[in-house]
Amino acid sequence: MRQPLPVVLVADLHFSDASPTASERRAVMAALSVSDAGPGAVIVDHPRVVRGGTRRRKQMRHLLLPALHALQREAGWISPGGLNFVGRTLGVPPAEAYGVATFYEMFRTEAPAHELSLRHVCVDPICALAGASRLAENLRSQGHAVHEGPCLGQCERAPAVFIQGRREPDRVPDDERGLDSLLVSVTAESLDAPSLLRHMIDPSSAADAASMEAYRARGGGSALEAALRLGPDEVISQISSSGLSGRGGAAFPTGIKWRAVADGDGPKHVVANIDESEPGTFKDRLLCERDPLAIIESITVAGLVVGATQGWIYIRGEYPLATQRLRHAIAQARAEGWLGDDAAGSGQPFDIDLRRGAGAYICGEETALFNSLEGFRGEPRNKPPFPTTHGLFGRPTVVNNPETLLNVNEILRIGPEAYRNVGTEGSPGTKLFCLSGHVGRPGLYETPFGTPLGELLSLAGGVQGNLQAILLGGAAGSFVGPDALELPLSLEDTRSAGTTLGSGPVMVFNESADMGSVIERLAKFFRDESCGQCVPCRVGTVRQHEIVAQIRRADAPTRSQRLLLDDIAGAMGDASICGLGHTAASAVLSGMRLGLLGTEQS
Amino acid sequence: MNPGNGIVDSHVAVSIDGREVTVPQGQTILAACTAAGVETPTICWAPNLTPVNVCRVCVVELEGSRTLVPACSRPAEDGMQISTDSERVRHSRRMVLEFLGSANDLSQADEIAEWSQHYGADARRYAAELAADADGEPEVALELVDDPVRIQDDLYIRAYDRCVLCYKCVEACGDDAQHTFAIAVAGRGFDARIRTEYDVELPESACVYCGNCVAVCPTGALQFRTEFDLRAVGEWRPDDQTVTRTVCSYCGVGCNLELHTQDERIVKVTSPEDHSVTSGHLCIKGRFGWQYVHAPAFEPPATDTPASESTEP
Ligand SMILES: Cc1cc2nc3c(=O)[nH]c(=O)nc-3n(C[C@H](O)[C@H](O)[C@H](O)COP(=O)(O)O)c2cc1C
Ligand code: SF4
Ligand code: SF4
Ligand code: SF4
Ligand code: FES
Numbered sequence: 001m002r003q004p005l006p007v008v009l010v011a012d013l014h015f016s017d018a019s020p021t022a023s024e025r026r027a028v029m030a031a032l033s034v035s036d037a038g039p040g041a042v043i044v045d046h047p048r049v050v051r052g053g054t055r056r057r058k059q060m061r062h063l064l065l066p067a068l069h070a071l072q073r074e075a076g077w078i079s080p081g082g083l084n085f086v087g088r089t090l091g092v093p094p095a096e097a098y099g100v101a102t103f104y105e106m107f108r109t110e111a112p113a114h115e116l117s118l119r120h121v122c123v124d125p126i127c128a129l130a131g132a133s134r135l136a137e138n139l140r141s142q143g144h145a146v147h148e149g150p151c152l153g154q155c156e157r158a159p160a161v162f163i164q165g166r167r168e169p170d171r172v173p174d175d176e177r178g179l180d181s182l183l184v185s186v187t188a189e190s191l192d193a194p195s196l197l198r199h200m201i202d203p204s205s206a207a208d209a210a211s212m213e214a215y216r217a218r219g220g221g222s223a224l225e226a227a228l229r230l231g232p233d234e235v236i237s238q239i240s241s242s243g244l245s246g247r248g249g250a251a252f253p254t255g256i257k258w259r260a261v262a263d264g265d266g267p268k269h270v271v272a273n274i275d276e277s278e279p280g281t282f283k284d285r286l287l288c289e290r291d292p293l294a295i296i297e298s299i300t301v302a303g304l305v306v307g308a309t310q311g312w313i314y315i316r317g318e319y320p321l322a323t324q325r326l327r328h329a330i331a332q333a334r335a336e337g338w339l340g341d342d343a344a345g346s347g348q349p350f351d352i353d354l355r356r357g358a359g360a361y362i363c364g365e366e367t368a369l370f371n372s373l374e375g376f377r378g379e380p381r382n383k384p385p386f387p388t389t390h391g392l393f394g395r396p397t398v399v400n401n402p403e404t405l406l407n408v409n410e411i412l413r414i415g416p417e418a419y420r421n422v423g424t425e426g427s428p429g430t431k432l433f434c435l436s437g438h439v440g441r442p443g444l445y446e447t448p449f450g451t452p453l454g455e456l457l458s459l460a461g462g463v464q465g466n467l468q469a470i471l472l473g474g475a476a477g478s479f480v481g482p483d484a485l486e487l488p489l490s491l492e493d494t495r496s497a498g499t500t501l502g503s504g505p506v507m508v509f510n511e512s513a514d515m516g517s518v519i520e521r522l523a524k525f526f527r528d529e530s531c532g533q534c535v536p537c538r539v540g541t542v543r544q545h546e547i548v549a550q551i552r553r554a555d556a557p558t559r560s561q562r563l564l565l566d567d568i569a570g571a572m573g574d575a576s577i578c579g580l581g582h583t584a585a586s587a588v589l590s591g592m593r594l595g596l597l598g599t600e601q602s
Numbered sequence: 603m604n605p606g607n608g609i610v611d612s613h614v615a616v617s618i619d620g621r622e623v624t625v626p627q628g629q630t631i632l633a634a635c636t637a638a639g640v641e642t643p644t645i646c647w648a649p650n651l652t653p654v655n656v657c658r659v660c661v662v663e664l665e666g667s668r669t670l671v672p673a674c675s676r677p678a679e680d681g682m683q684i685s686t687d688s689e690r691v692r693h694s695r696r697m698v699l700e701f702l703g704s705a706n707d708l709s710q711a712d713e714i715a716e717w718s719q720h721y722g723a724d725a726r727r728y729a730a731e732l733a734a735d736a737d738g739e740p741e742v743a744l745e746l747v748d749d750p751v752r753i754q755d756d757l758y759i760r761a762y763d764r765c766v767l768c769y770k771c772v773e774a775c776g777d778d779a780q781h782t783f784a785i786a787v788a789g790r791g792f793d794a795r796i797r798t799e800y801d802v803e804l805p806e807s808a809c810v811y812c813g814n815c816v817a818v819c820p821t822g823a824l825q826f827r828t829e830f831d832l833r834a835v836g837e838w839r840p841d842d843q844t845v846t847r848t849v850c851s852y853c854g855v856g857c858n859l860e861l862h863t864q865d866e867r868i869v870k871v872t873s874p875e876d877h878s879v880t881s882g883h884l885c886i887k888g889r890f891g892w893q894y895v896h897a898p899a900f901e902p903p904a905t906d907t908p909a910s911e912s913t914e915p
Contacts (some may be wrong), residue, residue, distance in 0.1 A: 012781070012783075013783070014784075014807070014808035016799075016806065050636075080800055083799065093808065095783055095784055095786040095797065095808065096783055096786045097799070098786065098798075099788045099797070102789045102797075103790050109800065162652070219822065261739050274883075333789045336908075374714065377787065382655050382672065382675060382676075382678075414707070511622055527791065527792065528791060529791070530790070530791040530792070531791065532787075532789070532790050532791040532792060532793070532794035533767075534655075534657070534658050534913065535654050535656070535657050535658055535702060535795075536658055536694070536698060536701065538791060539701035539702070539704065539705050539793075540697070540701060541791070542705075542745055542791075542792045543701065543704065545726075546728070546732060546742050546743075546744060546745070546861045547731055549730070550731065550733060550742045553741050553742070554733070555910075558731075560731065564727065564728070567697060569695070570693055570697070571693065571694045571697030574661070574669050574690055574693070574694050575658040575661045575669070575670050575694035575697070577655070577658070577659070577670075
């Protein structure tokens, strides 16, 4: 399938005289020739569905992000010479490449004053509670380069650090310390429901995460076999009748999505969205670290069912261990014959490539993800058209969260009827919940949909101290108070209670937490993570943060401040382009309603 | 797409504020609004550019849609029920205009100012909510789009404190017209700015000085030097200007030019957006190659020859 990199004609582009160092040149070439650099050239010619850049044809622009990663690691920044070299090689105008490089948290466009690897310290609410600023201070005093930033997806072992390597691989200290995160799969019996589900967190997976043989021995590969036996139409109808909905936050019915893409014309794509950056969420990281072959199997199932030829993993840049294990798993799947010109004996070609994000929450939004992967700024596209018709490279695309994909494996193993036996009528199956903050045992918990919130907290060792508030759904979710412990955690119950499960984060705050500072930080998160494309969100998130900061200083909002926040929320929710803007006010407003920002003064 | 009779109906009927209008298939809600005689504010949209739908000032309420939709880019579909003046629409339009007013210098964005007045946008209320402390210092600063004006050549200036990030200049420089790609959006969120790579000065960038970006800029963030210099001395008087249409004499393409003159001097050259040859876009020669018109009148060199014997008049 792989072709040599074609020569790109860049005659029309204007570059400065800056040239790359020999090591920058080597680093870029190495990055462009590694096996998962993807199909040599993606030839696309379609009506533009989004602004920006040269028409997406005959280009290798999708290699821009891997090339920038290579430059950053080698030189500690994206230098003008390095950028020119990448631009000439891939045919990308330097102004646009610069625009892309400046979009991401992990890329620097000014020469660093030092030769050090960079320690990213999370300062979002859970890590802040756990002493993130002290940790950052300590690291600085030890002479390390430190960058304080958003959630790193390690909330169960806060405070979190991620080391962006300079001429060394990226790493996470806690991975090396062998800290095993708590994974609890609640057997359905304990909740008085039939126990037909083989849980997503296979307890035996961790020890041999990377071995195909072990994966086979514990039943791996059976979903793929079932998919080939049943054929695409039957698989999709089983998914539909199982009632499976997406676990990435939007809860869209998976069967409808797959049907639409299966009905589209090729070439088509399948994308596993492992950008997981919602504060408080770390499930996808653990799934990939513990059972990477299951993820690869599930992507292959999706590809063969909808008739895609190319699968993609887009994983956030701050997940080095999960990345390494997934890469290893891809190699094993190729060796096993699951991937290749005759994928799993289906007669269809299918392969998977892995791309790393570079620090941008917005790239988890599906259309921003496509742009990022294609080598453009991670700005969401207007919908419609939807990914099912105009997705990656303008082609029909299935994009799913890995938890969703693993549920498909499960449905194929046990059948839709058995699957529906767990959970509620409106939300069949189980959900992974990421518990963090003031609970006895922070970690990942899998329980049937409908489990009451209080029961989930008990499973996690109960609340430490007196419960003040719980943030459900992360920064994009909303706060509930101690009176919500009876709330059944299902899509329909949370919806009618005016809250959301989102991707499953449950952040617990006891009475010692300074909720004003928590809410101010959430407002800051959106201000920092807005892509900046549309006015309601670009300016609205800034104005919202300023007013929240002001309220915090006064310890209480005034009526006119509350009304102004409502006005801002209305426009962000109604007129923004994407879900980030639509949800950017939700945590702030729910916190205000619960009085977490103080009692209103007139 | 049309099943059955084989006749393709190339028109769609939509309802705008209760009024049925019919527009050709593929046209936008904005076109339908115009057909219905409803005026719609736009900032990032232009007839000669691909819609980018980022400013969101044109949003309308579409029955059945959870959020408002951008009129400028959403294709009209048969049976759409659209409200352009509901409370939700007016609220979002007002907020977009207020947000821009609270962040940018809009003193030269006349159209935005008119719409702001129309929707009752009050950009001052954001600063008002950020109380001053006992010493009169604001406790929390209102962030503004702050950027020093860039004067790097004799042809045009860039004052990005006026830039509302409508992407029009990027589109015009890119594949909507010029295909030069000298500028792009860099940075993220509120810090996003229009930049050359590493913010190098314009003469060092890929810019070929076609001025197409200047022509589409709705806020005066990009401005011809002539206008900028006249404004600086309070002598920019649009009402005193006349516009003369002519054809560019540099090559045989036939680009129409509009010469804007004030006090019998050319102060700006544009091209009509609807001109079939240019769609409003020009090259450096048509846009800036007019200075010779104002070159000092030819004076004969002084010679020893007595004036009466000269062959010159
Ligand atoms: C700002 C924003 C960030 C998102 N981040 C993620 C993410 O990290 N992972 C994810 O699976 N979905 C994320 N989503 C949702 C995706 O757009 C998309 O709905 C999802 O990947 C579809 O997969 P699913 O149907 O399996 O849930 C995000 C959405 C928004 C608006
Ligand atoms: S809502 Fe925010 S993140 Fe989404 S497109 Fe608009 S500016 Fe970007
Ligand atoms: S003058 Fe022309 S080439 Fe230069 S930035 Fe503007 S549009 Fe691009
Ligand atoms: S400089 Fe002008 S045209 Fe360009 S984005 Fe800013 S306001 Fe729009
Ligand atoms: S004019 Fe429609 S979004 Fe700007």
